[in-house]
Amino acid sequence: MIEINDLHKKFGKNEVLKGINLSINEGGIFSILGPNGSGKTTLIKCMLGMVIPDSGNITIRDEVIKNNYKYRNKIDYLPQIARFPGNLKVKEIIAMIKDLRASKTEKEIELIELFKLEPFLNKRLDNLSGGTKQKVNLVLTFMFDSPLIILDEPTSGLDPISHLRLKNLIFSEKEKGKTILVTSHILSFVEDIADKIVFLLEGEIYFNGTISQLKTKTEQPDLEHAIASILSASYA
Secondary structure, three states: OEEEEEEEEEEOOEEEEEEEEEEEOOOEEEEEEOOOOOOHHHHHHHHOOOOOOOEEEEEEOOEEOOOOOHHHHHEEEEOOOOOOOOOOEHHHHHHHHHHHOOOOOOOHHHHHHHOOOHHHOOOEHHHOOHHHHHHHHHHHHHOOOOOEEEEEOOOOOOOHHHHHHHHHHHHHHHHOOOEEEEEOOOHHHHHHHOOEEEEEEOOEEEEEEOHHHHHHHHOOOOHHHHHHHHHHHHOO
16 A cells, blocks of 8 residues: 655754655554654655655555655545635535545535534634534545545544544444554554554654554553653653
8 A cells, every 4th residue: 555665854954754664555544653753744744745755755556656646636634734714614615625626425414414513514614613623624534435544633622422433434444445544642542443553753663563562562551651661761
């Protein structure tokens, strides 16, 4: 599904990615973790073509992404902070994104029902709470049927019921054979859903494997303590 070879990226003198090599198989839920400044957001943006690496290459579904934009049609992306015109109504932003993707999907209907957004369809985005905006963003992400889904902090602002609905939605997409990449600071959420994790530290891959393998490696009972153990050792 995704092959990343010797990926380097600097911003000024700050070397953010230091020769990343990563292979992600098709199908399953993978979580990219790391402290602030570890390079995970830059890595995701390189996959999306939003950041151009200094060297190295990325292949997604057998397509080299350099100087190529069509591969993005096979990706659904939820940004950590989505910025849309606040004067648009919810139903208008949904229609606009469908038009931009030239899609005839009707999946938004079931997603609107799932996240209970019917009362908000005629409300402007500026008048919505942060949690409701996040539900709209989730509809915009999942209403297409792409084989690769990238979710950056998807639980942000969600109430417990919506959090559970999102988790079940992710599992249902996995059952369709899709590949789902998730970044999140909510480690309990990651532990519940992820098949494998990739932990970045200072621009390099510190760990790539299952959560149980990481717990064994760090001799910790859960993911939260395992990550804390890594960070305590690295910043000691």
